Amino acid sequence: MGLPWDFHAIGGDGVSIDLLCDDDFEALYELQSDPDVCRYMLYEPRSRERVAEVLARDAAATRLEKVGDYVQPAIRDASGALVGTLYFHLTSVDDRTAEIGWALLAREQGKGYARTAAALLLDAAFGEIGLHRVYAELDPRNEASVALCLRLGMRHEAHFVEHMWSKGEWTDTGQYAVLEREWRR
Template sequence: MEFRTERLLIRPFKSTDLQDVFNIYKNDYTCRYLLHDKWTHENMKGNFNKKLENSALTKETMLSLAAVHGTRVIGDLSVWYTDMKDTVEIGYSFSNEASGRGYATEAVSNLVKKLFVEFGVHRIQASLDARNNPSQKLCERIGMRKEAHFIQDYWNKDEWTDSIVYGMLRSDFNLRN
């Protein structure tokens, strides 16, 4: 899957993207609400190679996409099917340098459109750490609704955390567009 938005190219990762992706994941701030710790020079190649392998969305494989502005990768989008029929989950991370410019909203909203229109999914969901306010706001900006708030249901990075689930149906998307 490859497509353009107003300012971005969304495409599968290439081997030349390693340093840009490392720049996204090398700090604690970006990774504080993710399931993994920040990347190090020792583990970056292994972590990045997994993204390279995820080049097609199937029932068995995750899709990892680069959000490219100019010549630099500024974001990472992920999509995978859940165990529920025609339902996918999305995840996203963007570089601190790209923050506050609307790139994440642009990339994720266009990804959602592709998933509904071209892949025919019924439902898109996003599960996130309840403390991740910027991610909650992004979900709401693109039309997702907060469907659940679970209290201390997830053990991550040596602590219990609350999680929130946002969701959107194809029928919700059709009403908005």
């Protein structure tokens, strides 16, 4: 396995993923303070102060080495502007497993940015890092994320009913996953 792995910019077809930087603050604030974007997140819309804290924390997360390590790169359009973020969390070294997630600015949804960016990261996960399995956990009411999982070739593995108390209600959790051999096909 290719650990430790230091995150590096990865480019694709009109989309790149790169580390967050101070210049991303306004777009990140727009993303993380939007009630519609945050509807299915584990957090409520964030204040400017909280987004500044999160930006500093996540910009410094650049290496995957041990369980719990994560990177949260920016998804950038062809001009280099932040249109969203990815989340990639190493959940097991022994089992070579990680969790992936994404969030896009409301005005940038439906343009293929998340699919391209997630595919770039999955290529690195199964190639450079040598992972065996990558999964996504999400609120199954988030139809756009469910559709993205399926477009990425992930299979629906589980549906946990009233699995979590979140934002004043019991919510379900859906789990989707793809194995290295499936991704290579």
